[in-house]
Amino acid sequence: MRSLQRALLAATLFLLSVAAIPTASAANSVTNEFISNLNEQLLYLAVPIAVLVEGILIYTVWRFRANGDDDGTEPEPTRENRQLEITWTVATALVLLFVGTASFTTLAQPSVSSIIDDPQSDDGPPDAPADAVDVDIVAEQWEFTFEYPDENVTTSDALVLPENQSVYMYVTSTDVIHSVHVPALGLKQDAIPGETHLLRTTATEQGEYRLYCAELCGQGHPEMLSTVRVVDEDEYESWLEEQRSESSDDGN
Incomplete structure (x- = not known):
């Protein structure tokens, strides 16, 4: 029995160490990279545990299949083993500790979590890089409008972003609750009337x-659909010039 306890605890520690190894996964954004790595770590932990539990269950069913005769005699009760109970309680606690730590570490990343923006502040987030792209995403029934306040550009056609450059998106709504969701980039945020959330x-x-x-x-x-286009810096600057030119022509 002691060998079983040691094996259970050793298996738990091994699974935790394997799951804690950083994984390299292809991602289209830093946000998606954090989320994908967390999912892979939890998967590396969950699959062996599931196999282990199912293996123990199958073994138990087979091992004690004859516990009780066909003549109606009562099966023998399971004997209490406090050391084994303490072992699997500690193992479960270690697994939950790892899952909680890994999850909260990912959620604490600025590129994963969103914050409510203060409309009274004109300074912007204190951690914003000087070259960050600011975009106001305004949702309404039933379309998205993308405003680039620093570039004097507004469009409803597509959200165009430069590659490998920090982007700060301010999400809000003018009527009812909407949600901005870009699965491939790992982005999702409710657009709430009267509130502005920063992604x-x-x-x-x-x-x-x-x-x-x-x-x-x-x-x-x-039908509330749109497109995010990620382009290189030169194409992004050309697109901004084109949008400003079109806006100027419409004004004339």
């Missing part, structure tokens, strides 16, 4: 990604 990320892979509303917001909800 921070850095897109690391060029391409087009689906953006849609993930909160049921009325009859036109299924």
